[in-house]
């Protein structure tokens with residue numbers, strides 16, 4: 001009926017008017033409001049359109065963090081091509097800048113690259129992606145020091161950013177079937193979690209509350225550097241690896257963020273800490289064995305009560321392979337006394353001595369600190385309690401009055417292992433995981449378990465240790481982009 005039909009009550013007319021003029025979509029991409037930037041990397045240059053600080057939710061709790069930066073090669077608005085791509089085929093590179101589970105602003109092509117502190121002229125992954133013709137969307141996210149940034153806020157934000165991209169697929173260049181996430185450390189863990197948990201119901205309520213677009217949030221591929229994931233089992237994994245290595249070089253929790261210049265304080269475990277180490281270490285083999293992981297040849301990877309076994313030998317083989325690659329690339333490894341090298345071949349490795357070379361960084365429990373002093377304790381706080389436990393062991397062994405524990409559902413929501421290949425999630429098909437062989441922020445077992453779990457469930461996984469790399473990421477962009485080319489030939 002026409003709006004002026006007098007046979008209808010006035011309420012019905014009002015409803016019709018509302019339908020005829022719907023409120024503007026707050027999540028629609030406003031393509032007209034951009035700046036133009038010239039971006040250079042790897043000796044190449046490209047002109048891009050930039051949209052910075054674009055809100056990806058309609059009800060932000062932190063409107064300066066729940067935003068993303070979008071960069072698109074100018075050529076895609078004129079029917080042109082950049083590298084191997086055009087407006088229809090360009091994959092969307094989705095790097096987050098999260099470190100230390102802290103709040104993170106979106107990345108830019110101008111900021112200095114993240115290289116674990118080794119070089120100040122490291123290439124910037126966003127700039128590199130743009131000169132190669134990728135569309136780049138870098139989401140900010142809430143973090144643990146914000147009341148609204150407790151778990152699972154950061155992953156809710158990354159998912160909302162993915163949904164925003166799908167919501168606006170028809171309004172912008174780039175292929176939302178080819179979203180490739182990238183992150184380092186806490187950001188690596190979140191990159192992995194984003195890839196593992198696509199479209200899972202566990203996040204539906206939080207996404208709705210934030211005002212995320214009603215879209216799917218699965219992605220195509222994951223790049224993760226040194227993911228600080230599987231926090232429920234990371235304490236046991238750490239002590240399994242470092243038990244008996246009592247000297248440590250600790251990093252202040254305010255400097256956990258891999259991008260910050262990190263100051264170390266040396267110390268030695270006391271008797272009480274050694275007892276905690278032993279208790280946690282003994283919990284690792286039962287956990288590892290429960291996973292039923294297999295290597296690429298189908299061999300079961302297990303550990304005995306002493307913590308020895310095929311899983312440990314598998315990790316030793318990863319270190320050996322990493323050394324062999326460095327050797328093949330012409331590095332001189334003669335100073336590493338725990339490696340045996342003959343005629344250009346790494347023929348042996350003393351894993352115990354390698355672990356001493358690697359060195360302990362954290363005191364037990366490495367993640368769920370008994371006195372609630374870790375960054376992860378703050379991650380699992382809530383609106384009323386800034387810091388809480390997230391494991392049974394630490395809640396049970398906490399000092400009086402510090403036994404509060406996060407609910408299991410929230411802890412589960414932060415762990416890629418809860419979703420990787422499980423029913424209910426659309427797990428990304430392609431994975432590239434790198435861990436520095438000189439990184440002791442978490443046990444080598446943690447990225448290895450994630451990689452093996454995915455591989456055993458038929459996902460396509462490229463996992464390796466990067467020789468002598470400390471905690472950091474984006475240090476091998478040529479290889480990262482070669483992998484991205486290979487998964488989208």
Ligand code: DHB
Pocket residue numbers: 098099100101184185186187228256257258259375376441442
């Ligand atoms: C990071 C480092 C850590 O050691 C940790 O426990 C959590 C996060 C980081 O660099 O992001």
